[in-house]
Amino acid sequence: MKLKITLALLVFSFCASAQNEKERIEAAFDEKDALSSFRYLASDELMGRDPIRPEIDAASRFIAEQFWKYGAKKIQGANGYYQHIPFRLSAPPESGKLILGEKVYQQGEDILVLDGPSYIGEHELIVLGYGLESDYKGKDVRGKVVVTNVGEPGKLGPADLFSGGRKKLALAKEKGAVALVEIFNVPTLPWQMATNFLNRSQLTIDTSGGTESIPYLWLKDPKNELINAIGKGDYPSAGLEIKGKVNKAIIGKNVVAYIEGSDPELKEEYIMLSAHYDHVGVGRPNAEGDSIYNGARDNAVGTVAVIKAAKYFVKNPPKRSILLCAWTAEEKGLLGSGYFADNPLVPLDKIVYNLNIDNGGYNDTSIITVIGFGRTSIDPLIAEATEIFGLKTIGDPSPEQGLYDRSDNVNFARKGIPSPTFSLGFTAFDEEITRHYHQPSDEVDNFDLDYAVKYWKSYILTAEKIANNPERPIWTAGDKYEQAAKELYGYEK
Numbered sequence: 001m002k003l004k005i006t007l008a009l010l011v012f013s014f015c016a017s018a019q020n021e022k023e024r025i026e027a028a029f030d031e032k033d034a035l036s037s038f039r040y041l042a043s044d045e046l047m048g049r050d051p052i053r054p055e056i057d058a059a060s061r062f063i064a065e066q067f068w069k070y071g072a073k074k075i076q077g078a079n080g081y082y083q084h085i086p087f088r089l090s091a092p093p094e095s096g097k098l099i100l101g102e103k104v105y106q107q108g109e110d111i112l113v114l115d116g117p118s119y120i121g122e123h124e125l126i127v128l129g130y131g132l133e134s135d136y137k138g139k140d141v142r143g144k145v146v147v148t149n150v151g152e153p154g155k156l157g158p159a160d161l162f163s164g165g166r167k168k169l170a171l172a173k174e175k176g177a178v179a180l181v182e183i184f185n186v187p188t189l190p191w192q193m194a195t196n197f198l199n200r201s202q203l204t205i206d207t208s209g210g211t212e213s214i215p216y217l218w219l220k221d222p223k224n225e226l227i228n229a230i231g232k233g234d235y236p237s238a239g240l241e242i243k244g245k246v247n248k249a250i251i252g253k254n255v256v257a258y259i260e261g262s263d264p265e266l267k268e269e270y271i272m273l274s275a276h277y278d279h280v281g282v283g284r285p286n287a288e289g290d291s292i293y294n295g296a297r298d299n300a301v302g303t304v305a306v307i308k309a310a311k312y313f314v315k316n317p318p319k320r321s322i323l324l325c326a327w328t329a330e331e332k333g334l335l336g337s338g339y340f341a342d343n344p345l346v347p348l349d350k351i352v353y354n355l356n357i358d359n360g361g362y363n364d365t366s367i368i369t370v371i372g373f374g375r376t377s378i379d380p381l382i383a384e385a386t387e388i389f390g391l392k393t394i395g396d397p398s399p400e401q402g403l404y405d406r407s408d409n410v411n412f413a414r415k416g417i418p419s420p421t422f423s424l425g426f427t428a429f430d431e432e433i434t435r436h437y438h439q440p441s442d443e444v445d446n447f448d449l450d451y452a453v454k455y456w457k458s459y460i461l462t463a464e465k466i467a468n469n470p471e472r473p474i475w476t477a478g479d480k481y482e483q484a485a486k487e488l489y490g491y492e493k
Contacts, residue, residue, distance in 0.1 A: 018388045021464075025457050028312050034456055035449060037066070038304045041277065042296035042444050049295060050281025051252060051329040052089055052203055059277055063255040063326045066307045071314040072257035072324055075345045085252035085328070085339045088206035090115055092199055094244025098181070098217060100226070100235040105219060108199045113242055115169060115204075116179070116215035122239040123178050127231045131168040131180070142176030145238050147230055150182040150218065158189060162333065169216045170207065179215040179240060183227045191220050203332040205339055206249060215242055254336045255326040256345060257310065261467070263319035270323040270350055271467045272417075273309050274337065275302035275357035276330030276408055280438055290440040297424065297442050299330070301452055302357030305422075305459045312460050318467035323351060327408050330358070337408035341415055348412075349488050353378065353473040354419035355463055356409035361442070362424035363432040365451040367392045368458060371403045372413075372420030378466055378473040382422075385462035389454045391425070398429040413481045416488030418473045422459055424451075 040046075040062065047055045064081035074081060096107030099122075105111045124144045128135040131148030148168060151161045165182060172180040184191060198218075221227055229235055255277070261267030279295030294300075303326055313322045323346055329335035341348070353376075368386045373379055373395035383393040396403060404410060409419035426433055436442040466473065475482040485491065 018384075021461055022388050024316070025312070025461050028315060029308065029453075029457055029460075030311075031453055034304055034308050034453065037062075037307055038296070038300055038452065039444050041300035041303055042294040042442075044292050044294065048281035048283075048293040049277060049279040051087070051278045051332055052201065052250065053281055056278060056328065057253070060253040060255050060326070060328065063277060063303065063307060067255065067257040067310055067324060070311040072259055072310045075256050075258055077345045078256055081255055081257055083254040083256050083340060083343075083345060085254065085336060086206040087250040087252045087329070087335070088204050088208070089201060089246075089248040089250050090204065091201045091246040093118065093242050095241070096217075096243070097239070097241040098219060099239035099241070100230075108195060110220045112195060112198050112218045113245065114165070114198060114202070114216045114218060115247075116213045116242070116245065117247065118245040119179070119215050119240050119242045121178070122237055124237050125230050125235060127227060131172065131182070133171065136171070136175055141172070144177055145179045145181060145240075146172045146175075146177040147181045147183065147227060149227070150184050150186060156186050156188060161186070161189070165216070166204065166207065169213065173214045177214060179217070181217045181219050181238070183221045183224070184218045185221050185224055185227075187222070191222070194218070203250070203329055203335065205335055213247070215240060252328045252336060254328055254340055256340075257324045258346070259310070259313045259317055259322040259324070261319050261321040262317045266319040267321050268350060269352045269472070270321045270346055271318075271463060272323040272325055272351050272354040272412070273306050273463055274325040274327060274354060274408060275299055275306045276327040276336065277303040278328050278331055278336075280331050283440075286440045288440075293438065293440050294443045296444045296447050297359045297361045297436060298438070299357065299359050300444075301424070301447070301455065302359055305357055305456050308456055309460050309463055313464075316464070318464050320352070320467040322463070322467060330408055334408050334411055337411045341411040348415050348417065349490070351412070351417050353466055354409055354412045354417050355459070355466065356407060356412075356419055356421045357423070357459070358407040358409075358421050359424045360426070360429070360437045361433040361435075362426050362448075362451070363430060364425040364427050365448055366390075367394050367425035367427070368455070369394055369397065369423045369426050370420050371396045371407070371423055372409065375476050375479050376418040376420065376473050377471065377476070378418070378469065381465040381469060382420075382462050385465050386458045388461060389458040391454060391458055394425075394427070397427050401429050414484060416481060416484035416486070418475055418485070422462065424455060
């Protein structure tokens with residue numbers, strides 16, 4: 001009998017606590033204010049929030065104004081509420097040619113000019129493996145075109161190819177080369193896919209310090225015939241004819257702020273709440289003639305969650321401090337979050353958790369899908385928080401999509417910070433998702449706004465539970481990012 005009474009009291013206590021939490025969030029949440037922010041960020045006036053269009057500044061200013069209005073604090077080292085990022089916009093040349101003997105390889109067909117200025121010249125070729133520092137030992141590349149395999153051994157994913165290429169380009173220039181040609185021989189990434197993605201304007205983080213790059217090309221060679229011929233001396237030199245190449249400096253803006261925690265000790269730790277606020281801009285018109293990709297699902301809805309979390313936590317500070325981050329240029333390759341991860345305004349070992357938001361869409365309004373659910377110790381708190389608002393939490397239903405490593409959270413997971421992505425409910429990456437994903441139809445007008453409100457409230461409560469939890473979040477034992485966490489936080493090996 002006593003056991004039954006005890007259990008009943010525990011259940012009653014839990015239910016009462018949950019009800020109090022729900023009422024506290026709902027009392028502080030201004031639904032019309034949130035929906036107004038949602039409509040503005042996904043409006044036609046912002047032209048799809050493309051990081052290379054001027055309207056992105058209106059979006060970043062709006063977010064910064066909300067942080068200021070609600071009373072979130074500026075971070076030391078930031079430019080007001082902004083972290084400025086040196087971007088470089090590189091547009092394809094009007095024409096590009098690589099000439100080997102009597103063979104001419106054309107831009108967009110067999111070559112892709114990825115960087116560098118317009119250029120005309122003929123120079124000696126030298127093959128250097130993967131173009132790493134060790135490959136230059138004993139080699140004089142001054143005045144020559146360096147030819148390498150694309151990527152690095154064991155690092156042939158798309159992100160690895162791009163980041164590795166940038167490092168190799170800087171190294172080739174440092175060694176005195178006049179150009180870098182990477183041989184594209186990756187079986188896992190079709191050349192046509194690479195062409196579709198790269199034969200257009202590219203935004204990158206400018207690491208040149210304002211100095212001009214050297215020409216940087218990919219050359220299609222799936223069977224390694226050309227690189228072998230060059231290595232044997234069949235093509236001792238190459239001609240380059242690159243015309244109409246455009247490179248432009250742009251200042252990008254992450255929008256950042258913080259709210260100091262209430263606990264004298266735990267306030268030294270931060271829970272990072274993040275979402276990217278950019279989208280893909282203006283593109284090909286759909287059947288209705290709409291060419292503005294509004295990005296309501298991806299990711300205006302997530303940006304609003306962070307904004308409204310700012311409002312709530314200023315008035316209800318949790319034990320840990322809250323770090324608010326709206327990233328730019330996620331759609332250009334996770335650039336904004338990547339820049340912060342490499343140039344943090346708060347020491348990374350003080351950031352104990354990142355509750356990120358990114359979205360493609362939803363097909364089930366009874367759930368929250370957490371990409372990375374099951375990988376950290378804090379998962380039960382997420383499930384509790386969403387359940388209070390009538391939503392069940394599930395893990396990644398489409399692991400084949402590699403979603404965990406395709407959003408901003410991965411830049412912090414790689415550093416060791418437990419970092420899931422809190423997404424709208426989806427049970428598969430199906431037609432209902434792809435119907436709006438990166439399409440002009442991704443608008444507020446066809447969004448279930450009752451679900452959006454539940455989503456925002458459950459995100460805020462999830463963040464509050466984590467920020468107040470006395471136990472520091474950790475990775476599940478054996479997770480591939482666990483070792484990075486041990487190194488970051490100084491855990492025992």
